[in-house]
Amino acid sequence: MISSTSSVVNIYPLSSYTFGTKDPRMEKDTSVSDRLARMKINYMKEGMRTSVEAILLVQEHNHPHILLLQIGNTFCKLPGGRLKPGENEIEGLKRKLSSKLATNSQGHQPNWQIGECAAVWWRPNFETIMYPIALPISPNQKSARKFSLFTSEREYFAVPKNLKLLAVPLFELYDNIQRYGPVISTIPQQMSRFQFKMVIS
């Protein structure tokens, strides 16, 4: 009865994926103020830049989880990163996923499948606050974050040694602004339109 206008997303068990490690990938900035300062300099040089980030849904205990990278003890982010000026967003997201999560060896080239857009957030000022709408009062957006679904039936992830890859259940994210921030904590609302098909491998 819920079916006729909903998209179906296949979700594979966490056990379909294997995990290893690779050399650390350090963050470019050591503080939020450093980050905003660098953003401002980059904006002056190159104009608005877009970050592309991937939501990979996996199942455990028959419930959908998403994969998040944890930096230090608290901060979590989706795998992804900034596009180069003019770069195609799908190619850019694949490049970023490889740099964050693929092994460095030549033998294994992952076949990342990028799916539907889930959300776009905008930053109207050089501040941390972002909005899910391009506010009419601020036509010159300073940056954007675009989340896309990422699907893969099975995959090997090589996780940089300074990061942890976590599978976080949607019910843990929901309304949990304190732990995950206002952007990642609303991923459950954006996922609610999908019909999840739990695939048994």
Next chain:
Amino acid sequence: MISSTSSVVNIYPLSSYTFGTKDPRMEKDTSVSDRLARMKINYMKEGMRTSVEAILLVQEHNHPHILLLQIGNTFCKLPGGRLKPGENEIEGLKRKLSSKLATNSQGHQPNWQIGECAAVWWRPNFETIMYPIALPISPNQKSARKFSLFTSEREYFAVPKNLKLLAVPLFELYDNIQRYGPVISTIPQQMSRFQFKMVIS
């Protein structure tokens, strides 16, 4: 650069639509506790029921607005209502939109166009709180609310005299739980994945 995985939604000016009135349509319940009691009785008789609701985006001042029905001085809801047992959701939503917003005259039959699903919310218990995920601890959902996009290039709406039809800007809804509740206030997050094309009529 934002385009490749996003859906495009055409938005027409508020002035494309015309508005009139029709006889009042009273709410079935006069309080939240009446409503939950009736829900419980219906659940015992018919099992889980789904409400289907429509999000109609319109533009004003070059910003997307959604149409909400206001009851009394504060409570707002989307046009729509409960499906009959076994009813097709698209047909059911068209029936509900007609009963809420179409003129009663035979001459004018609106051609409602139902679009993509935007969100589904679930009620695990006979309580007001709903979740955008089917919680694993409560397999027997008591009811569901499904929001679908509704598009129309131009339309005549006959609004029941006891209700007001409001065009509310997305930036007014965003994060405004106090005024619009936790469900309607997250519509901007669900809309963020769309590329809005502002059509000039």
